[in-house]
Amino acid sequence: MLKVVRRFSRLCYLCILSSLWLIAAMMLSGKVPTASAATLSADDGPNPCTGAYHKPAFGSTVVVNSGEVICSNLTSFGSTVIIRGDVIGDVVAFGGDVVIAGDVDGNVMLYSGNVTLQDSAHVNGDIHLCGGRWLHGSDAQLHGSVIDCTHTVSKLVLGDGSLEFHFWSLLTWVALGVLLTSLLPEHVMLVRTTARNKLRRSLVLGMLSILLAPAILAVLVALIIPIPLAILIAIVLIAAWALGTISVGWLIGEYIVRIVSPQHNTRVLQVVVGLTVLVLAGSLPYIGWLVILGAGLLGLGAVFLSRFGTRLYSQPKQPLPM
Known part of the structure; x- marks a missing residue:
């Protein structure tokens, strides 16, 4: 079981890293300075250009x-x-x-x-x-x-149409991520730390939760009387999934921003970049669902291990940055 979890986590990391290349392609595809401007300036006289932006601003x-x-x-x-x-x-x-x-x-x-x-x-x-x-x-x-x-249109298509970029999904996740990390930064931080320090345990617990949840809900619905309890459990699972996904997105964004633009390493930028990567990776054909599922299961398990971000599951090796 641990070998399967280890392979699954490695595959998730590979998918996330590949999505970074997709973001770079999105920024560069069709966005490279055209030769027409240089040709025009060379034919008309001295080059009027005084500068250029070779990197995006953060x-x-x-x-x-x-x-x-x-x-x-x-x-x-x-x-x-x-x-x-x-x-x-x-x-x-x-x-x-x-x-x-x-x-x-x-x-x-x-x-x-x-x-x-x-x-x-x-x-x-x-x-x-x-x-x-x-x-x-x-x-x-x-x-x-x-x-x-x-x-x-409800989506933007990149390249030859093999990658679908769902705008509203991105906008919803980014808005929810910024809201949660602004209102409940400590809770999201504890979930994020748990997901990073206890990756395998979080994945296993997330898988077990998803596997057992349908059976529990079916039993409660069949009993008729505890139907409100079944609805409450479903809402709790959805909230836990959202909190866990945002925490994993923040973790990914922290890693990316620290490497790409350490001088602008802010919490909001980390959340925006991380969730953007997740949505882009989730739009990949064939393996996109695996990335979203892996991030969701990892976050879900971390949410339950940290009791919805109310306690630190294990002692961190260094102080938690806020």
């Missing part, structure tokens, strides 16, 4: 000042983007607002954020909104269309 305010010409795509996570100069490329923002008072020669794509076009704004491309809205001044110019993905 949690900080990104400002393109007046007179600057950025010849690259601009990608941000949880950041406010202010453009007063020129951007030759796409502007992509996850969980942040974009304010444009200059020129953007490319598309503007926002996921759970708002875009504001001031009177001096010129956008030569489309605006894609997923869970946000756009405001514009009377003199702002948009040479393209405003596409609301929440009204036209």
Whole structure:
């Protein structure tokens, strides 16, 4: 049994690591500075570019000042983007607002954020909104269309369509994760610590809970009288699954942010990144369900071991960071 659990946990880790490559592909696919801008500047005279963004921004305010010409795509996570100069490329923002008072020669794509076009704004491309809205001044110019993905489609497709990115699922999990970690940070922290320190035991307990729960609920429903108790148990299981999944997502996000952007290693960013990875990994064909199931079972077992995050199951090797 332990060998099976060990292999199962290793497979979950491999799936999570592979999803990191998918996020990198999502940020780079279609978001690499195009050769047309370089060719245009070379034919028309001196290169007007004054800079480029080769890495995404995490949690900080990104400002393109007046007179600057950025010849690259601009990608941000949880950041406010202010453009007063020129951007030759796409502007992509996850969980942040974009304010444009200059020129953007490319598309503007926002996921759970708002875009504001001031009177001096010129956008030569489309605006894609997923869970946000756009405001514009009377003199702002948009040479393209405003596409609301929440009204036209319920999912975003990456590449050739083999990976489905469910926007509403991501938005729900991220919102719930930020809410729980803000209101009950100690409880989520204790569940997360239990999942990390007692991985095998948490997985086994999560599996046993899922296997036994249907039988217990069926018996209670058959008895008729304890039906409210059966409903209560079902609600408790759903709440435990959600709390455990968010805790595992926070654990994954902490690892990723610590490696990718240690200078912006905040709790909110860890939760957003970790749950985004889980949702993306869960959208993988064939093995996506295995990732979600593994994370859920691990979190469920950790929730029960820590008694819903009210006690520390085992003494940590180092103080718990909040």
